[in-house]
Amino acid sequence: MRQITVLEAVHQARRTIGDIDARMLLQHVLDMSHAVLIAHSDRELLPEQAQYFVQLAQRRAHGEPVAYLTGKREFYSLDFKVSPAVLIPRPETELLVDLALERSPVDCLLKILDLGTGSGAIALTIAKYRPLASVTAVDASNDAVAIAKSNAKQLGVSNVNIIRSNWFDRLVGERFDLIVSNPPYVAGADPHLAQGDLRFEPSMALTDSGDGLSCLRTIIAAAPAHLETGGTLLVEHGYDQAQTCRLLLEEAGFGAIICRPDLAGIARISGGICMI
Incomplete structure (x- = not known):
C-alpha cells in the first residue's frame, strides 16, 4: 500500500463513512487531537497506520459504532473506556448527571447509588464532581463491572x-440519599433495535424484551426501601414513558415528582422524593 497523507486518507474514507467519522478514526489511529490532525494534513501515514485506518473505516461502513472501534467515548467532558459489553454513553444522559449534581451539595457527605452502571459513566462523573460523596455503582454484568472499575482507575x-448486583439484590438494608439509573427501557418490538449503533450494543442494556417498562417498574417500586426519607430517585426513560413513570412514582409513594426534557425537548428524566 503506497503512503498517503492525512488529507488523502480522510478524503478517501469520507465517501463511505462521512467526514466526521473518518476524522475521528484517523485521530485514533494517529493518536492525535482534531486540531493537530488539521494542522498536519500533509503528514504521511506509515503503511501499518494506513492499513489499520482502512480496516477501521471498512468496519464502520458495515455499521460498527465509532466508540467501539476506538474503545472510548467522551461523556461530561471525561473520557470513558467502552466495549461491546457496555452501552455507549449518550449526550442526553448528561441531563441525568446534571439533575443528580443539582441535588447533591458539594460540601455534603451523601450516599449515592447508580443502578445498571455499565461503563460507569454516570456514577464516576458524579463521584468525580462530588468528591465527598460515597457512590455505589452496580451492574448485573461481570464485564461491565470490570470496565467500570477500569474507568474508575483511569x-x-x-x-x-x-x-x-442485579438491581438491589446485594444492597439489602442499605439506604441512600440519591438513586439514579439509566435502565433498559426500549420495547422489544421497537424497530430501532435493528438499526444503527443499537445493532451492536448489548441487548440487555437496551431492552427488557417486553414493553420496555419492567426495569423501570422494578426500580421505582423497590427504591423507597433503599432511600432515606427525603431522598431522591431519578431515572432516564423513553420518549413515550413519562406519564407511565409519573404514575409508577405516585403509586410508590414519591412526592414532588418531576419530569425534565432533554435538549431535543423530549421528556427524558423523571423522579421524585421519597416520602416514606
Missing part, C-alpha cells in the same frame, strides 16, 4: 464502590 476516582 479517572482517578476513589470514592466509588463498584459491585456486581
Whole structure:
C-alpha cells in the first residue's frame, strides 16, 4: 500500500463513512487531537497506520459504532473506556448527571447509588464532581463491572464502590440519599433495535424484551426501601414513558415528582422524593 497523507486518507474514507467519522478514526489511529490532525494534513501515514485506518473505516461502513472501534467515548467532558459489553454513553444522559449534581451539595457527605452502571459513566462523573460523596455503582454484568472499575482507575476516582448486583439484590438494608439509573427501557418490538449503533450494543442494556417498562417498574417500586426519607430517585426513560413513570412514582409513594426534557425537548428524566 503506497503512503498517503492525512488529507488523502480522510478524503478517501469520507465517501463511505462521512467526514466526521473518518476524522475521528484517523485521530485514533494517529493518536492525535482534531486540531493537530488539521494542522498536519500533509503528514504521511506509515503503511501499518494506513492499513489499520482502512480496516477501521471498512468496519464502520458495515455499521460498527465509532466508540467501539476506538474503545472510548467522551461523556461530561471525561473520557470513558467502552466495549461491546457496555452501552455507549449518550449526550442526553448528561441531563441525568446534571439533575443528580443539582441535588447533591458539594460540601455534603451523601450516599449515592447508580443502578445498571455499565461503563460507569454516570456514577464516576458524579463521584468525580462530588468528591465527598460515597457512590455505589452496580451492574448485573461481570464485564461491565470490570470496565467500570477500569474507568474508575483511569479517572482517578476513589470514592466509588463498584459491585456486581442485579438491581438491589446485594444492597439489602442499605439506604441512600440519591438513586439514579439509566435502565433498559426500549420495547422489544421497537424497530430501532435493528438499526444503527443499537445493532451492536448489548441487548440487555437496551431492552427488557417486553414493553420496555419492567426495569423501570422494578426500580421505582423497590427504591423507597433503599432511600432515606427525603431522598431522591431519578431515572432516564423513553420518549413515550413519562406519564407511565409519573404514575409508577405516585403509586410508590414519591412526592414532588418531576419530569425534565432533554435538549431535543423530549421528556427524558423523571423522579421524585421519597416520602416514606
